Amino acid sequence: MTEARHRSPRRARRSLSLLLTSALAAAGLLVTASPAQAESTLRDLAAQNGGRHFGTALTYNPLNSDSQYRDIAAAQFSAVTHENEMKWEALEPQQGQYNWSQADSIINFAKANNQIVRGHTLVWHSQLPSWLNNGGYNGNQLRSIMENHIEVVAGRYRGDLYAWDVVNEAFNEDGTFRNSIWYQGMGRDYIAHAFRKAHEVDPNAKLYINDYNIEGINAKSNGLYNLVVDLLNEGVPIHGVGIQSHLIVGQVPSTFQQNMQRFADLGLDVAITELDIRMQMPADNNKLQQQARDYEAVVDACLAVNRCIGITVWGIDDERSWVPYTFPGEGAPLLYDGQYNRKPAWYAVYEALGGTDDPGEEPGNPGEEPGGPGEEPGEPGTPGGPxxxxxxxxxxxxxxxxxxxxxxxxxxxxxxxxxxxxxxxxxxxxxxxxxxxxxxxxxxxxxxxxxxxxxxxxxxxxxxxxxxxxxxxxxxxxxxxxxxxxx
Incomplete structure (x- = not known):
């Protein structure tokens, strides 16, 4: 467990100023010019911390229709994960018929902006196409289907991706194996089969097992740890552990750093792969400040572990986050609000990564609500119904x-x-x-x-x-x- 971090009076005063700036921008009361001098970005700051990446999950539709979303994605993040476009249901909705266009589009965006790409995901129990879920296949058939999918998908993107989430969410909360169609058909061996096949198809990619609720030391992370030890002893080509980190405000585990370190001590990389920190709505200043402290704690934990190679936040802004649609009554989990204003959490991450200059507002985002500065916040810009x-x-x-x-x-x-x-x-x-x-x-x-x-x-x-x-x-x-x- 690490010591609590104490801010100097100067840094505390600056943080209060940043929090006030963010709050005014969120209320539509702040108008600032774009900074004349280029600021440090989150991706640049992460790279200065041992070559780490700071990434985000991207979604096809806003990437292709929303210039502000696209500009922030390009400027602030050095790594990209497809939020849904590389999942099995999206790629192969009909057996043998693949839809590549949306996945390709995101990869092309990453290439154009000098970003690395994480493949998410090859083998998962969820978001499977109906032909697979309802096919009634036996173990040998499932292994053939799984390995063929890996061969086709990893083969297509060989050389384009630095890493794959080969197996996603294999465990129950008590540390036992999830009773997925893969486990039902092949037992725990499906995991080793998947990793070996992925390494055969894309030998230069880093191969990860990825899961949620494994941030601290608990029954689930212990189950994963024991599996990884077994896989390494069996010579299975596994290179890293992805720690999703879908967290709740005020509940960052105290053993986060310790847990990452024990996986690193096995010779594995660790990555924070799907970070968001949600809160009970409505948001208020106290919750936003606690969220900022929590984001800082996560970044600090990663920076304290040499083999924590990077952090990926699960989306850019609150409005397009998966959280409100999955956890009713909860939301506001990301670094930007729904109008692309930087939240206190953004500034906390900026400082935790070593940012010292005042970053001001997002270039091209003056902090106004849609409708212009002459309107009250929330007032519609044109007359309409009730x-x-x-x-x-x-x-x-x-x-x-x-x-x-x-x-x-x-x-x-x-x-x-x-x-x-x-x-x-x-x-x-x-x-x-x-x-x-x-x-x-x-x-x-x-x-x-x-x-x-x-x-x-x-x-x-x-x-x-x-x-x-x-x-x-x-x-x-x-x-x-x-x-x-x-x-």
């Missing part, structure tokens, strides 16, 4: 998609027992959250949950869904809330 709906496609993997909606009461009276309706053709919604979702053909209806039945003036609610789809899906053109048309 409600406003923002709709976005968070992810699209060919035969499926993830959508997000922000519904805001822009009127002067509460909207009780709200019901949102819109039309979305060519989809079949399989899961929706933060409301009760029903579908009748292309008509989608979302009714208020009991815990959020009333939208007060100015209040918003975040909704999300996952759907199967056929063909192209057009953006809805009209939303109604309790029968009134929204702007």
């Amino acid at each position: 409600c406003d709906v923002d709709y976005a496609v968070v992810n699209d993997w060919g035969n499926g998609m993830q959508g997000a909606l922000t519904v805001t009461n822009t009127g002067s009276s509460p909207i009780s027992n709200w019901t949102l309706q819109f039309t979305l053709a060519n989809v079949n919604i399989s899961n929706g959250w933060n409301g009760d979702w029903t579908q009748n053909g292309s008509q989608i209806t979302v009714t208020a949950p009991a815990w959020n039945a009333t939208l007060n003036p100015g209040q918003s609610t975040e909704l999300g869904f996952v759907a199967d789809k056929t063909g192209s899906v057009s953006t809805p053109t009209q939303f109604t809330l309790n029968g009134a048309t929204c702007s």
Whole structure:
């Protein structure tokens, strides 16, 4: 366990100034010019710390449609992971038929911006195509299918990726093996088979096993540790452990550094591969400051372990994070807010990596809310109805998609027992959250949950869904809330 870090009075005063700057920007009250002198970036600072990388997960749609997202991705991060575009369901929705375009696009972006790429993931129990999940294959058939997938995918990207998450999330919380289709068919040997095949196909890539809730020393990380020792003794080509680090504010394990060090002592690299630190919403200053301290603690732990080669945050901004759609009532887990303002956590990471100059605001991001400085924060820029709906496609993997909606009461009276309706053709919604979702053909209806039945003036609610789809899906053109048309 490391000693707690104490800030000098000068550094504490500077941190308070940065926190105030971030808070003003988030409120839309700060306008600054782009700095005349180039600032240090997170990627540059990480590289100065023993050649480490500082990376992010990228998603195809905003990368190709949102210039601010793209600019931040290029400027601040030196490593890239596909959030969903390299998972099995996205790449091979029909057996033997591969969709490469979105995965290729992200790799081409990384090459153009001198970024390394982490392959995520070859073998996982989740996001498998239905033909595989429901195929009823025996162990020999599953091994053949798995090895063929590795050969095709790792073979296509051989030389383009520095590392692969060969096996993802193989353990239960008690340290036993997850009863996945791979474990059912081949027992624990599927892990060794996967690593050997990946090394055969891409011998220069670093091969990782990756999992969550293994940040501290616990039953799950002990199970993983024991497996890794066995694999090394068996001569299996495993080179690193990926520690996902989907954390909760105020709950960074005290044994984080110690846990990474014991894996490093086996001769393995370790990497923090999917870092985000979520909080119960709504966010407030106390939570944001605690989040900043937690991010600093994670960076400090990595820097203290020589073989911790880098950190990847799981996304760029809060609005496009997976967290609100997976953990109802929780959110704000990343370094940027939904308007690409730097949060206190960003400045904490900047300082923990050794940044000493005042970085100011993101170049090209003056800190204004959309609509311009003449409006009150949150006020719509143009007249509309008593409600406003923002709709976005968070992810699209060919035969499926993830959508997000922000519904805001822009009127002067509460909207009780709200019901949102819109039309979305060519989809079949399989899961929706933060409301009760029903579908009748292309008509989608979302009714208020009991815990959020009333939208007060100015209040918003975040909704999300996952759907199967056929063909192209057009953006809805009209939303109604309790029968009134929204702007």
